[in-house]
Amino acid sequence: MQTLNTTEQQIIEAARKIFMHKGLAGARMQDIADEAGINKAMLHYYYRSKEKLFEIVFWEAIDQLLVRVNAVLAEKMPVEEKIGAAVSHYIITLSDNPYLPLFVLNEIQQNPDRIIQRFVHAPLFPNVQVFMQEIAAAMEQGIFRKVNPPQLMVSIISMCIFPFVAKPLLQAAFTVNDVQFGMMMEERKKFVTDFVMHALQP
Amino acid sequence: MQTLNTTEQQIIEAARKIFMHKGLAGARMQDIADEAGINKAMLHYYYRSKEKLFEIVFWEAIDQLLVRVNAVLAEKMPVEEKIGAAVSHYIITLSDNPYLPLFVLNEIQQNPDRIIQRFVHAPLFPNVQVFMQEIAAAMEQGIFRKVNPPQLMVSIISMCIFPFVAKPLLQAAFTVNDVQFGMMMEERKKFVTDFVMHALQP
DNA sequence: CGCGGAGTTAACCAAATGGTTAAACAAATA
DNA sequence: TATTTGTTTAACCATTTGGTTAACTCCGCG
Structure with a gap:
């Protein structure tokens, strides 16, 4: 940028x-x-x-929304920490670029082929697999309760990205201005991390 | 329809x-x-x-995405059940109308005034307030762990709606076809409900 | 049968839109 | 200073697009 x-x-x-x-x-x-x-x-x-x-x-936006999180997921740290790191990374990135996810998601739906082509050649974020395996391992060890890893993955991503996709709607529904929304997202980092950790408690 | x-x-x-x-x-x-x-x-x-x-x-779509859930939230039943009912309602509705949420969210962002005008006159889903109060009450009674109700609300909605907003992307990322995606969403009803209930365990 | 009005169409129109061109400009080069 | 080369602009062009119009069809009713 x-x-x-x-x-x-x-x-x-x-x-x-x-x-x-x-x-x-x-x-x-x-x-x-x-x-x-x-x-x-x-x-x-x-x-x-x-x-x-x-x-x-478009591809610059894809890079920002999908590819860069890979670096976070590649870092060497305990899964529990990595969840928090990924959540924070997303919320920080999107706070700076609120229009990013809706733009990307919408254009993908308008023309899915554009991105599907790229997935065929190589997964756009290989470390998600690694991350899911780490989570699966933690479940085996009894650190986490056993849940379906893809569903968990989708849930974490949903909770991070969706508020920005629905930003104007949420602002209207909860009557919060831009500053308040920013604060809500700031506090959301901790909320989502805690929420997930509690949900995974055995 | x-x-x-x-x-x-x-x-x-x-x-x-x-x-x-x-x-x-x-x-x-x-x-x-x-x-x-x-x-x-x-x-x-x-x-x-x-x-x-x-x-x-557009307004027909708004009705489907926002207003109808009110009926579910108005029903008289324990909060724990109501969470599951709302989650199921959303996932069923969106399974039948996968394009609905991205359409609505996108057009709201393109022209927020259109919908904000309506919120000013009357909240588009008054029972969400009721629902959040019921949740708050359950927290006071120690049935649920204490968490920030709006954040919880946003999280539940996120987990239900986002998968449909990101449908083509998720299908590419997890290499699932339409039928498999449908199954994933079917199984998601239970997953999200359980996930939330566990996260709220005191 | 003929009249009238709702429903339907092909042809048309003005504005907007993505894209092109030829000429002007500016800064470096000889 | 004259020339070249990359940059910038106003004017232009073909096509698309939302919208209109005038004529035509069809059906019920006197």
Whole structure:
């Protein structure tokens, strides 16, 4: 997310903002040009087409939402700690990029092939397997209660990501402003970690 | 969701399908007309504009995603049971309408005002308050461990809805087809309920 | 039968949109 | 200074898109 002042970079930043907010179908090339403060022709000069520009923003977002968590899951630490670390990582990342997950999820649904192709070649986050095995091992050792690991995995991810996907709705439902929502997410790190640990108590 | 054979109804059904799959920005009036097997002018004859047609589909979806759960939460039964009932209700509803939540959440983010206006007049699901009070009462009585009720609420909803929001992604990540995904969601009803009950064990 | 109105359609329209082009500009190079 | 090379712009273009119109069909009713 470097902020170089070159036109090339300004375009990417503008594209990121517009695509994230409006999606591929809703974004207008003119919007992006305006946001970047340049002529529309420059977009094509540097990136050929709307689709090409979108792909750059999209894969950058995928990297942020899916790939980077791998590094956290690769660290060497007890499973109990690793759960907390992963939860914190997600909530921190998404607090800085609230629009990220809905954007990614929506575009995947619009065009699943785009991402499925990549999964065929190699799993997008290999360490999730490792993590699930560590959890399974902890269950065998009696550290955790035995539950279905994929369901557990999905649950942890759900509790971290969903609040950001539903942010405007939750804000309306619980009548909280942006600051309060931020505080809620801050306190959510501990809540989710504790909640999961209690649920896994034998 | 009635299937009357009148043109008026055929249009709504077609609009529902197209809008749910492509969203407001991505949907084309021609797509809807084709899906309904009629001339594009008919759409305007019956529903004036794209926006008007969209609003009908949108509020119908809101009703399905947010309002109907109220009935479940209004039923008279012990909290422990009610949690399971709400979870089941959501997973059953969404299994029949997998595109529903992403559609709704996305359109809310695109235009939050649309829904915020409604929340100002009256809460869209008053019984959530009741439910949270029942949970708080159960905590006071020592039936449940004390946790922050809104955080708990958000967590339950997350675990129910998120898998459908991320459906294509989860299917790719865990390599499951539609049938297997359906089974996973079927088994998820029990998983989430148990998971929550264990997490709330004092 | 003929009249009237609801239902339906093909053709049309203006605006928006992704993309192109040719000319202008600026900074380095010879 | 003249030339070249990469950058930037205004104007333009073809297609798409939401929406309109005028004519046509069909059915019930006098």
